[in-house]
Amino acid sequence: MPPARVLRATATAALLMAVTTAAATVLATSASAGTTLGASAAERGRYYGAAVAAGKLGDSTYVSILNREFNAITPENEMKWDATEPSQGSFNWSGGDRIVNHAQANGMRVRGHTLAWHSQQPGWAQNLSGSALRSAMVNHITQVATHYRGKIYAWDVVNEAFADGGGGGRRDSNLQRTGNDWIEVAFRTARAADPNAKLCYNDYNTDGINSKSTGIYNMVQDFKARGVPIDCVGFQSHLTNSAPSDYQANLQRFANLGVDVQITELDIAGSTQAGAYDAVTRACLAVSRCTGITVWGIRDSDSWRTGQNPLLFDSSGNKKAAYTSVLNALNSGPIISPSPSRPASPSPSSPASPSPSVSPAPGGCTATVSLQTWTGGFNATVRVTAGSTAIRSWSVRLTLPSGAVIVNTWNAAPSGTSGTVSFSNVSYNGQVSAGQYTEFGFQADGNGAAMSPTCTATS
Numbered sequence: 001m002p003p004a005r006v007l008r009a010t011a012t013a014a015l016l017m018a019v020t021t022a023a024a025t026v027l028a029t030s031a032s033a034g035t036t037l038g039a040s041a042a043e044r045g046r047y048y049g050a051a052v053a054a055g056k057l058g059d060s061t062y063v064s065i066l067n068r069e070f071n072a073i074t075p076e077n078e079m080k081w082d083a084t085e086p087s088q089g090s091f092n093w094s095g096g097d098r099i100v101n102h103a104q105a106n107g108m109r110v111r112g113h114t115l116a117w118h119s120q121q122p123g124w125a126q127n128l129s130g131s132a133l134r135s136a137m138v139n140h141i142t143q144v145a146t147h148y149r150g151k152i153y154a155w156d157v158v159n160e161a162f163a164d165g166g167g168g169g170r171r172d173s174n175l176q177r178t179g180n181d182w183i184e185v186a187f188r189t190a191r192a193a194d195p196n197a198k199l200c201y202n203d204y205n206t207d208g209i210n211s212k213s214t215g216i217y218n219m220v221q222d223f224k225a226r227g228v229p230i231d232c233v234g235f236q237s238h239l240t241n242s243a244p245s246d247y248q249a250n251l252q253r254f255a256n257l258g259v260d261v262q263i264t265e266l267d268i269a270g271s272t273q274a275g276a277y278d279a280v281t282r283a284c285l286a287v288s289r290c291t292g293i294t295v296w297g298i299r300d301s302d303s304w305r306t307g308q309n310p311l312l313f314d315s316s317g318n319k320k321a322a323y324t325s326v327l328n329a330l331n332s333g334p335i336i337s338p339s340p341s342r343p344a345s346p347s348p349s350s351p352a353s354p355s356p357s358v359s360p361a362p363g364g365c366t367a368t369v370s371l372q373t374w375t376g377g378f379n380a381t382v383r384v385t386a387g388s389t390a391i392r393s394w395s396v397r398l399t400l401p402s403g404a405v406i407v408n409t410w411n412a413a414p415s416g417t418s419g420t421v422s423f424s425n426v427s428y429n430g431q432v433s434a435g436q437y438t439e440f441g442f443q444a445d446g447n448g449a450a451m452s453p454t455c456t457a458t459s
């Protein structure tokens with residue numbers, strides 16, 4: 001991820017008259033002359049996005065291209081740990097909110113980037129280790145994902161956790177040294193905080209089939225087998241002149257594991273740039289689970305690869321040959337969506353370790369608890385379900401495991417931090433329709449164990 005390193009039919013009228021109406025319909029959906037990247041991608045059931053800096057949203061040329069051409073946004077730096085939690089427990093949402101608000105106002109998806117990364121940590125996090133760092137990471141993921149809950153299409157939950165070189169193993173970092181399960185804990189925590197967002201692992205130098213991409217492949221395969229919530233894998237694709245010859249095959253082998261694949265930080269330098277952009281676009285179109293492409297910046301002057309001119313627009317905002325290659329490649333793909341509209345929101349994903357199914361009680365409310373645990377701590381997600389009539393307020397009472405101490409609570413107000421604790425609704429989640437539910441949660445130090453909550457409600 002920048003800036004931490006430098007990398008590497010149309011049918012004729014006669015034909016239309018000669019075929020059946022059904023065949024003509026098929027031909028009509030095989031190609032379309034989309035006039036912008038986002039519109040053409042949306043016709044093909046995908047997005048075409050750009051990484052955006054909040055500070056450039058006052059640049060009229062920049063914003064004009066963004067709004068015209070793209071239907072997805074990734075914040076460049078505004079959602080990273082140092083930007084969102086500069087002091088422990090004190091959060092700054094200004095930059096991220098500005099980008100999200102712009103996206104929502106213009107019908108764009110948002111890719112959240114990134115919840116856990118060894119780089120761009122605030123100084124206070126760099127000075128932590130062990131269980132203190134693990135707890136801080138869990139709290140950070142919970143707070144950020146909860147703040148943006150319902151507004152993010154996909155999160156880069158963990159970024160660049162694998163090492164370069166021939167081993168295909170994990171990168172040594174302060175997060176890795178908290179325990180080899182840290183990536184799994186990050187994904188489970190993100191699912192609890194934002195159940196409907198796609199959860200992605202993101203990395204670089206993984207564009208072809210090599211030891212690093214195979215190490216990640218093995219992790220994803222393991223996660224899918226054990227029910228760890230992972231929905232997608234991001235390939236940064238910072239390229240020069242061309243993509244690896246096995247680029248499409250690599251995307252496909254990940255898709256075959258049952259995850260989406262996304263090209264997350266695309267930029268291509270070199271004299272054969274236009275052809276390389278064409279090849280990458282066609283590779284994504286050829287893999288049904290390749291859901292979209294994001295270029296890392298808009299104009300060459302916005303790129304982290306200073307002087308290499310790796311993007312689709314020159315520094316003045318003019319379209320380059322690479323732009324035309326991408327648009328032509330997109331327009332060559334089969335149409336999935338009937339019109340060049342913004343892509344629909346994704347279908348909700350199922351939360352990890354969901355609360356057991358509960359039939360609505362005849363009035364009142366019920367509560368269930370699901371846990372994500374790690375050595376020395378746990379997250380609890382509590383689901384409050386209304387009975388056969390709507391409720392106006394609720395309260396949940398439960399007894400914590402022996403020795404457990406609550407260190408953080410969201411979407412509820414607790415009466416204490418240990419022993420038997422009552423949680424009451426906050427201003428925005430007290431009203432629950434009949435048979436529907438709301439959720440709150442808390443993070444605690446100590447060992448997680450089953451809890452039996454009781455719920456009372458006011459109708």
